[in-house]
Amino acid sequence: MAISAETIRQLHPYETRILHTLERLMGSHSWVPLDLIRKRAGFSESETLFRLGTLMEKGMVRYDVVPYEGYSLTFLGADTLALLSLSRQDTLSALGPLVGEGKESVVYEGLGLGRVAVKCHHVGQRSFQSVRLSREYIAEKTHCPWIFASRASAEREYEALKRLHPGARVPLPVGRNRNVIVMEFIEGTTLNRTRPADPAGVLAAILEQVAIAYSLGVIHADLSEFNVMLDRKGVVLIDWPQWVTPDHPNAGQILARDVENILRYFNRKFGIVADSTEEIARVTG
Numbered sequence: 664m665a666i667s668a669e670t671i672r673q674l675h676p677y678e679t680r681i682l683h684t685l686e687r688l689m690g691s692h693s694w695v696p697l698d699l700i701r702k703r704a705g706f707s708e709s710e711t712l713f714r715l716g717t718l719m720e721k722g723m724v725r726y727d728v729v730p731y732e733g734y735s736l737t738f739l740g741a742d743t744l745a746l747l748s749l750s751r752q753d754t755l756s757a758l759g760p761l762v763g764e765g766k767e768s769v770v771y772e773g774l775g776l777g778r779v780a781v782k783c784h785h786v787g788q789r790s791f792q793s794v795r796l797s798r799e800y801i802a803e804k805t806h807c808p809w810i811f812a813s814r815a816s817a818e819r820e821y822e823a824l825k826r827l828h829p830g831a832r833v834p835l836p837v838g839r840n841r842n843v844i845v846m847e848f849i850e851g852t853t854l855n856r857t858r859p860a861d862p863a864g865v866l867a868a869i870l871e872q873v874a875i876a877y878s879l880g881v882i883h884a885d886l887s888e889f890n891v892m893l894d895r896k897g898v899v900l901i902d903w904p905q906w907v908t909p910d911h912p913n914a915g916q917i918l919a920r921d922v923e924n925i926l927r928y929f930n931r932k933f934g935i936v937a938d939s940t941e942e943i944a945r946v947t948g
């Protein structure tokens with residue numbers, strides 16, 4: 664289920680209050696009992712049940728009896744709270760259609776000071792490693808690891824964009840709240856969906872951006888044809904939550920994998936042959 668500007672606009676203030684209350688209580692509960700929500704929100708039981716019901720219809724709240732009877736926020740509920748905050752600032756004045764949906768994120772088009780991309784990070788139970796935090800660390804921080812992991816993922820991506828822009832061609836970071844980041848909208852297409860007229864030139868431009876990022880202390884760590892966009896001005900590298908620094912213990916291997924992924928793609932698609940050892944050496948300067 665996706666969020667629309669309409670769903671957010673139509674939220675009743677009592678629904679918003681329930682979402683905020685649930686979010687707060689999820690710091691100490693994975694499933695929050697009805698009675699606690701009711702007390703903290705300051706509503707009667709019937710009012711609380713009614714609002715929880717409409718929030719469940721909207722997919723923002725879940726109810727379960729296993730492992731405990733109680734309510735929990737969903738990714739959609741968490742996204743909604745973040746979007747509400749961002750839209751109270753100037754960062755986001757309108758939310759548009761879905762433009763991408765990956766394993767660990769949902770990306771919308773939006774309007775802020777210009778056209779923006781709104782990326783909601785959804786990092787689930789299986790993928791803690793992708794934000795490079797230990798399970799123990801996350802378990803200590805919260806009863807609800809996915810909320811923490813998704814926020815950490817958004818924070819990491821935002822940090823990378825701030826380090827990289829404008830030295831490297833990446834989207835300009837505009838704002839962040841909770842698990843959601845707002846960035847410049849790239850008017851282009853991902854590499855996997857284009858057939859460039861000058862593939863060798865595009866390959867060189869990608870490797871140049873990888874080298875610039877490296878010199879700014881950032882290794883992408885998930886580079887592929889899906890995370891390179893092409894616009895009128897050239898290549899733009901996107902999707903940075905898993906970046907590492909050049910002093911990471913496996914930095915060498917991670918950088919080599921990034922470069923090899925790209926070289927393999929250009930070899931398979933366009934028959935371009937390049938020496939990966941040489942290209943990696945060029946990237947690290």
Ligand SMILES: Nc1ncnc2c1ncn2[C@@H]1O[C@H](COP(=O)(O)OP(=O)(O)OP(=O)(O)O)[C@@H](O)[C@H]1O
Pocket residue numbers: 762763764765766767768769770780782834846847848849850853889890901902903
């Ligand atoms: N700044 C942007 N401007 C325009 N489109 C974007 C932008 N960022 C992302 N997109 C679109 O959204 C899609 C998904 O974005 P991204 O690659 O960042 O996340 P993802 O691949 O879903 O994440 P994950 O790797 O966790 O599955 C991209 O393929 C692209 O089409």
Ligand SMILES: [Mg+2]
Pocket residue numbers: 765889890902
């Ligand atoms: Mg991607």
